[in-house]
Amino acid sequence: MNFDDAYRNLLNWSKEIYLLDGIIGLLEWDQRCFIPDKGHDGRSEQIAYITKIKHEMLRNPKVAEWLAIVSLYDNDPDIEANVREWKRWYDRASKVPVDLAESIAKLTSQAETVWAKAKKDNDWESFKPYLSEIFHLKKEEAEAVGYENSPYDALFDNFEPNATVSEFLPFVEELKGKLQNVLSRVLSTENVDDSFLYRKFPVQIQDRFFRTIARKIGYNFSAGRLDETVHPFTVAIGPADVRIAVRLSDHDIRVGLFSTIHEVGHALYDQGLDPEKVATPLGMPVSLGIHESQSRFWENIVGRSKGFWVYFYPRLLQHFPILADISLDSFWRGVNKIEPSLIRTEADELTYIFHIILRFEIELGLLEGALTIEDVPYAWNAKMKDYLNIEPSDYSSGVLQDVHWSSGLVGYFPTYLLGSIYAAQLKNALEKELGPIDELCSKGQFFSILEWLRYKIHRKGCKHLPADLIKEATGFPPSAGFFVEYMEDKVNRVYGV
Amino acid sequence: MNFDDAYRNLLNWSKEIYLLDGIIGLLEWDQRCFIPDKGHDGRSEQIAYITKIKHEMLRNPKVAEWLAIVSLYDNDPDIEANVREWKRWYDRASKVPVDLAESIAKLTSQAETVWAKAKKDNDWESFKPYLSEIFHLKKEEAEAVGYENSPYDALFDNFEPNATVSEFLPFVEELKGKLQNVLSRVLSTENVDDSFLYRKFPVQIQDRFFRTIARKIGYNFSAGRLDETVHPFTVAIGPADVRIAVRLSDHDIRVGLFSTIHEVGHALYDQGLDPEKVATPLGMPVSLGIHESQSRFWENIVGRSKGFWVYFYPRLLQHFPILADISLDSFWRGVNKIEPSLIRTEADELTYIFHIILRFEIELGLLEGALTIEDVPYAWNAKMKDYLNIEPSDYSSGVLQDVHWSSGLVGYFPTYLLGSIYAAQLKNALEKELGPIDELCSKGQFFSILEWLRYKIHRKGCKHLPADLIKEATGFPPSAGFFVEYMEDKVNRVYGV
Structure with missing residues (x-):
């Protein structure tokens, strides 16, 4: 088989995986938005079935042959990038034994139900054996995939290609130190008022x-x-x-407002991918960290900027005259309020970082053996106390709050943190080229921001690995410093400290 | 391989086909209800891809082996019914050459677009070559599938198992003669007023x-x-x-009202299938004719009965006081108005039969060689004139009005007519056991009607072939006489003739 035939086979294979992913996407979208009550069992079977077809396709042994053939040639960088990603897909799928993959699928499908009930009932003991078995199987998965230093790397890499604990830990240490300092400055001063965000806002x-x-x-x-x-x-x-799809609350405008801007950020990435490269890695998002950088960029850096509200606040008042007594400045400070809280999904952009660090450290401890499942609730509460000086009074608002582990998503949380630091770094680079975000936003020039992100990030697809993409886009390798700088500036402007 | 293994393999295969059908169902549902404008191209690719997977699975050569093994045993009637249907699935899929199936899929996918434009532009010439090629390929399909008497049988059987032209023609002849007589009686008297059905009815x-x-x-x-x-x-x-999914019109209440009851009739069949037999033929609808008998039963025999409106008319008036000046009797006569018209989907239950006969005769003529494509618009108009004494003034309201042929659905129309006659025959049998439909409806006892249909039809799945099912349920083989009797009674009560 020559290069052309092998490459064409790989393109077809890539297209089939892409089509199956889209179909799974629709099955899940409908399940979360429109499915009738009794439709869930049938839907789970459909999703499991298509996922199985996809996995069988991913580990089609012919793919190894095709990859070997195309690798013999000196290829252009676009082809190299596609081949690199296809190799990643095939390697992971073929290295994880079918039995193990099926055990994980079966276990997590049960565990999600057990978790939902355990969270509702504040019942850690019933979820504990599932969590234990999940980490046990994920450790096996890591061994099957292989790693150089930490088993965590094998799982992390699944969501953030080439990411490693040894490169991630320095971010964690830098953020822990510097952000606690920022946080203590905030806590030493009078907090801002955001009570008006909880007035009555009709959802329509x-x-x-x-x-x-x-x-x-x-x-x-x-x-x-x-x-x-x-x-x-x-x-x-x-x-x-x-x-x-977003959630709306009629007594908390933040819920719908920021979930909309956040999800639009994700969607702009997907809508901005290169249409000429559809169904190939060059036309696909490169990692969850980069994806999250886009959602956080729009949610926090744009959506919580003063300029954004200079533009949108008069429009908001037209829709909600109930806020007429609140000044633009008070509103903007309100949506930037920083305050330690128990629930990750409700945290402000600063304390959010600690929620992630806590989860990452527990995952790492479990995989590397420093923690046992028995330790998890204690470690959780101790870290909450240590980082944010608050403690959950029950499991539901502590260790049981997130769905991720029950779904088998281990090594996923750090991508949220990477998203935050990538976003701050992109802001820094964008402002050097286009001027202050505040100014662009206040003039409603959102399109120039989007165009910049499209050019630097969206259109690149999987051309570069995530860390390289950030370096290409910003001139620097990923660094936590930009986020610290961004938070210090924000806190200074909102709190005057 | 022993019986148990072969049968288990067939059950798994049946389950996979069933899951794929459900997934195709969702892809199409979303395409017709919720897809964004630009999503259509991607969706067509997804549907084509899953359909291809399904077809490959249907003609898996191992199925022939499994079927051969289970056929060696003396089986119980349930197993026999499943095996009979599976054999039908496999035979059709394996007899039609892959190339031919792909040519038909490709051609009809283009033809639907051409047809939509042709209908809009009243442009028969642009659609003609496509229609010609479609009938040419469908004839090839019929030859590949095989038949005893008419090539039409091979296509008809795909929608109505074991149906043949020679058994269907006597229905056509009986209905043509007797219904034209009924129709001329209607046309000789003053027609009923239904102008109030076109008042303003807010769609919410x-x-x-x-x-x-x-x-x-x-x-x-x-x-x-x-x-x-x-x-x-x-x-x-x-x-x-x-x-x-239904259509609502704010200036014609019939559109939404009867499309809702019609589709609910279809849905009651699907919701009434035996949940113990899911994903096997015993838990599947047996034919389009039987399916249509359920929708027409609810739409016409229940929904256009006097008793139905005795029960619902006061409720309708609560929702639409604009009808306060219309008596129950006038309303009921209005929704039973009979009047020749050009468009099949808007026809009353009597003249509808002639729309179907016309299409069937044209299809049969094309497949058996009595007609050429050139003849079709002339044949159409001549038959309209002959049967209903009206003539389309353009192609759009004549030969171009239906999507079916452009989609490759040849041999499908007669199932609409079978639905009507099966429904009338079921009415006759139900009334013998439960008393007059009118009385059940006027007391709101819809549940006893549904239970009867469930027991006689829905729960049977594919246990019997359609004609046998009707015989089992009613005591008589399918006969057009019940429909004639039903229409004569209706006309007598509505028109007094």
């Missing part, structure tokens, strides 16, 4: 206003949809079908 | 009222959904996920 009007924001910042509704759901998410169903 | 209120009807006659909303679309349809996505 929220929906209308949030659609205006989504459209203005660049979301293309003719290639997507916005619906309501319980846990906000974005899903790419097809090249021109990227849907978001 | 229609939606609310139609949901009440759907629920009352037995549709289970926790195992389904009701949405709006352009062309009403019902789709079974999973065993407890049967969705309907």
Whole structure:
């Protein structure tokens, strides 16, 4: 077989994986948005079945032959990038034994149900054996995949290609030290008032206003949809079908407002991928960390900027005259309020970092043997106390709060933290080229921000590994310093400390 | 391989086909209800891909081996029924050459687009070559599948197992003669007034009222959904996920009212299948004719009965006081108005039969060689004139009005007619056991009607071939006489002739 045939086979294979991913996306979207009550069992079977077809396809032994053939040639960088990613897909799928993959799928499918009930009942003991078995099997997965230094690396890499504990730990240490300092400055002063965010905001009007924001910042509704759901998410169903779903609360405008901007950030990445490269790695998002950098960029760096509200606050007041007594400045300070809290998904952008560090450290301890499952709730509470000086009074608002582990997502949390630091680093680079975000936003020039991100990030797909992509886009390797600088500036402006 | 292993393999294979059908169902449902404008191209690729997977699975050569093994044993009637249907699936899939199936898929995918434009532009010439090629390939398909008497049988059988032209023609002849007689009696008297059906009916209120009807006659909303679309349809996505979509018009209450009851009729069949037999033929609908008998039973025999409106008319008036000046009797006569018209989907239940006969005769003529493509518009108009004494003034309201042929659905139309005659025959049998439908409906006892249909039809799945099922349920082989009798009675009561 010559290069052309092998490469064409790989393109077809890539296309099939892509189509299956889109189909799984629709099955899940419908399950979260529109499925009737009794449809869930049937849907789980459909998802499991298509996922099985996809996994069988991923580990098709012919792929190894095709990859070997194309690797014999001196290829251009685009082809190299595709081949690099295809090799990653195939390697992981073929290294994890079918039995193990099926055991994990079966266990996590049960564990999610057990977890949901345990969280509702504040019942750690019933979830504990599942968590134990999940980490046991994920450790086996790590051994099967292989790693150089830490078993954690084998899992981390699944979400953030080439990421390692040894490169991630310095970020953690730097952020722990410097952000605790920033946080203590905030806590030493009087906190801002954000009580007006909890007034009564009819959800239909929220929906209308949030659609205006989504459209203005660049979301293309003719290639997507916005619906309501319980846990906000974005899903790419097809090249021109990227849907978001958000949660709205009539007594907390933050919930829908920032979940909309966050999910639009994800969707802009998917809508901004190169249409010429559809169904190949060059037309796909490169990592969860980079994906999260986009959602956080729009949610926090744009959506919590003063300039954003200079532009949108008069429009918000038109929709909600109930806020007429609140000044632009008070509103902006309110949505930037920093305060330690127990629940990750409700945390502000500073304390959020500690929620992630806590989870990362527990995952790492479990995989490397420094912690046992018995230790987990104690470690959780001790770290909450240590980092944020608060402690959960029950399991539900502590160790049981997140779905991730029950779904087998181990090594996933750090990508949230990488998203934050990548976003701050991108802000720094963007401002050097386009001037202050505040100014662009206040003039409603969201399109120039989007174009910059498209050019630097979206259109690149998987051309570069995540760390290299950040270096290409910003001129520096990933560094936590930009985030610290960004938070210090924010705190200084909001709190005057 | 012993019987147990072979049968288990067949059950797994049947389950996979079933899952794929449900997934295709969701892909199509979303495409017709919720997809964003730009999502259509990607969706077509997904549907084509899953359909290809399904077809490859259907003609898996191992299935022939398994079927041969289980056929060696003396089986119970349930197993026999499953094996009979599986053999039908496999035979058709393996007899039609892959190349031919792909040519048909490709051609009809283009033809649907050409047809839509041709219909819009009243442009028969642009669609003609496609129609010609479609009938040419369908003839090839018929030859590949094989038949005893007419090539039409090979296509007819795909929608109505074991149906043949020679058994269908006597229905056609009997109906043509007797119904033209009934129709001429109607046309000789003053027609009923139905102008009030075209008053202004806000669609939100229609939606609310139609949901009440759907629920009352037995549709289970926790195992389904009701949405709006352009062309009403019902789709079974999973065993407890049967969705309907209808069209609402604010200036014609008939559109939404009868499309809702019609689609609910389809959905009640799917929701009434035996949950113990899911994913096997015994838990699947047996034919399109039987399916249509259920939708027409609810739409016409129940939904256009006097008793139905005795029960629902006061409720309708609560929702639409604009009808306060119209008596129950006038309303009931209005929704039973009979009048020749050009468009099949808007026809009353009597003239509808002639629309089908016309299409069937043209299809048969094309396949058996009595007609050429050139003849089709002339034959169409001549038959309209002959049967209904009206003539289309353009192609769009004549030969170009239906999507079916452009989609490759040849041999499908007669199942609509079978649905009508089966429904009337079921009415006759039900009334012998439960008393007059009118009385059951006027007391709101829809549940006893549904239970009877469940027991006689829904729960049987593919246990019997369609004609045998009707014989089992009613005591008589399928006969057009029941429909004639039903129409004569209706006309007598509505028109007094």
